[in-house]
């Protein structure tokens with residue numbers, strides 16, 4: 170899945186109409202940002218907390234991942250909001266979910282509320298940005314230790330465990346486990362609960378290839394409130410997105426790849442309709 174050539178950055182008004190509010194996704198491989206450049210951007214853009222966290226990593230690989238993820242967040246939010254990267258104020262909920270602090274007069278590029286969610290794994294950062302609602306995203310690369318997969322599987326609902334175990338061990342089973350895992354993370358991150366929401370209290374039933382067929386929500390939620398999207402934008406890199414269903418007839422996702430140096434032309438994907446609870 171390729172993205173066409175970047176367009177020039179323009180300082181004009183926000184390109185979208187208020188009625189059409191796309192979900193924006195940025196998938197950025199670490200390789201898209203050379204370490205020296207990531208270091209310079211971080212030096213100029215990070216707040217005290219980010220500098221402190223970046224300084225705590227034991228392994229250079231983990232530090233690099235953090236620098237790419239957090240410069241991606243600041244750059245993409247700055248483009249979307251019309252603010253300067255270093256001036257974005259990001260705060261965290263008591264459960265660790267980051268939020269962009271709203272500005273009293275609204276955002277320079279329109280609207281007053283942006284939500285975002287970040288995930289990083291296997292050398293990729295995934296950022297989701299949306300206006301006026303919530304978003305949760307997750308990215309996972311295939312290639313996990315079989316023992317780690319079995320541990321993950323024990324946290325799932327019984328029907329999900331059965332479905333995953335129907336696949337032969339190896340790539341096919343790993344794919345099933347990680348498809349479920351990314352969707353569960355995306356949903357719990359959209360709700361801001363992270364791992365605080367037990368993963369056996371809700372479940373997905375999935376098509377063999379791709380796509381959510383059914384969603385059994387936790388006791389305090391309704392299946393029809395959510396839309397889910399599964400993608401594999403790069404072979405063996407699985408992505409899941411969860412957003413509230415909203416009222417738009419055909420909401421869509423704009424997928425951008427690489428580091429957002431400038432505005433670029435995205436790959437446009439329709440968001441699937443909400444699904445009901447699976448039948449037993």
Ligand SMILES: CC(C)(COP(=O)(O)OP(=O)(O)OC[C@H]1O[C@@H](n2cnc3c(N)ncnc32)[C@H](O)[C@@H]1OP(=O)(O)O)[C@@H](O)C(=O)NCCC(=O)NCCS
Nearest residue numbers: 264265266267287288289290307358359361362363364365
């Ligand atoms: C959110 C959480 C599920 C992330 O899981 P993960 O697969 O390791 O990491 P991902 O790369 O997908 O996502 C990490 C990002 O999610 C975001 N995030 C953190 N807490 C979040 C929450 N409660 N809800 C939504 N997003 C959250 C952050 O941006 C984080 O990246 P950052 O710390 O570099 O800013 C997990 O860290 C979590 O639940 N944290 C909350 C604290 C908690 O319950 N800890 C118990 C540990 S057993």
